[in-house]
Amino acid sequence: MKVKYFAWVRERIGKAEETIEPPASVRTVEDLIGWLARQGETYAHAFETPRVIRAAIDHAHVKSDTVITGAREIAFFPPMTGG
């Protein structure tokens, strides 16, 4: 599964994207955030306040309880500030 990071999430982790293989116990977006937060200091810093992290699966916004099964690309980013 491909994961992408944007804005300060990207900066804190130090990479824009990577391919991950989380264990089967990671079912939802929330589970994945928890699992990523345990992958090292930079990840812990990026995901230290999970409630401000937004997620998208295959280019569509999703909620934290969305099941990630079948996702090709998951993205994590802070609240958007475009426009």
Added chain:
Amino acid sequence: MKVKYFAWVRERIGKAEETIEPPASVRTVEDLIGWLARQGETYAHAFETPRVIRAAIDHAHVKSDTVITGAREIAFFPPMTGG
């Protein structure tokens, strides 16, 4: 007192402006419309439906019960259709 006419009020009366001297009994805008309507056929036609006629005194919209004393210029016209 100078009177100006616009749009179909002007067309029906056949002139854009004129100077009038209504009698002292003509106190309000409504009175003046009634008096003008009696000044001939073209005026009667222009003012045949007084409730659709709008008026302005010295470049400001006024209601039909406004007293005309002291007015330098009174204008009569249909509802506006600008913009």
Added chain:
Amino acid sequence: MAIPVTIRIQEADFDVAREIAALTKGRTDIGAVVSFSGICRGSEGDEAIAALTLEHYPGMAEAEITRHAQTALSRWPLTGLTVIHRVGRITPGENIVLVVTASAHRQAAFEAAEFLMDYLKANAPFWKREESAGGTSWIDAREHDDQAAARWTKS
């Protein structure tokens, strides 16, 4: 600093880009610019229109627009506004009216532009006569425009 207000009634066409640039050039305090262009349509309902002729009340038209511009400035934190209303004969596809509002914030710019257009439609002394196959006739005022203007009245 005085807030730039431009009000023009003219036969000539206007250039939206030039008017936006006039409000924004050299400034870094503007975050939002809204422009509204009103354009002559080629039909009204089922009837084809060959042209419109716009008549206005010189003096009062400028006074009314200025008064509403001042109301807009007092109600929204604008950094500038422009209103241009054309008069004379205008054919389908041509511009009729332009409102441009500038502000630090987008909501102020949007609301002020809508307010100015609603008031222009309902209160500014302009009248449209249309030319069609059936001859020429004065366009009737729409009840809807009075309602649109009334929504800005503070209750």
Added chain:
Amino acid sequence: MAIPVTIRIQEADFDVAREIAALTKGRTDIGAVVSFSGICRGSEGDEAIAALTLEHYPGMAEAEITRHAQTALSRWPLTGLTVIHRVGRITPGENIVLVVTASAHRQAAFEAAEFLMDYLKANAPFWKREESAGGTSWIDAREHDDQAAARWTKS
């Protein structure tokens, strides 16, 4: 006839007049065109800003804007719309975003433009980083923008 929808994400600046002309040229069914230009301000609160850098999520940004454009087309009788969002480094006074809406009627053009801007602010995956004397920092999302977007949700 398909309604023209133009969506572009680009580093280059845009030309408001050209985009308005692209929606209106040769047509006589358009009565109202609204443009909104979002511009980089030179300060945020008390702090001077040297520049913004805009990052976006390629692919998703286009998809989100397209989705909201389709919603706007289904909700208002538009004759065309254009959304252009710049990315990269932008200095104060420069354009950031453009929305242009065209319709037979002014209210549809105004409402659709506001709707699109509110949704872009709250939902389109763009992020602004600001450069100031104190270094660079990501701009925080404003609660206000979520509320502005929420007002368009049908209850």
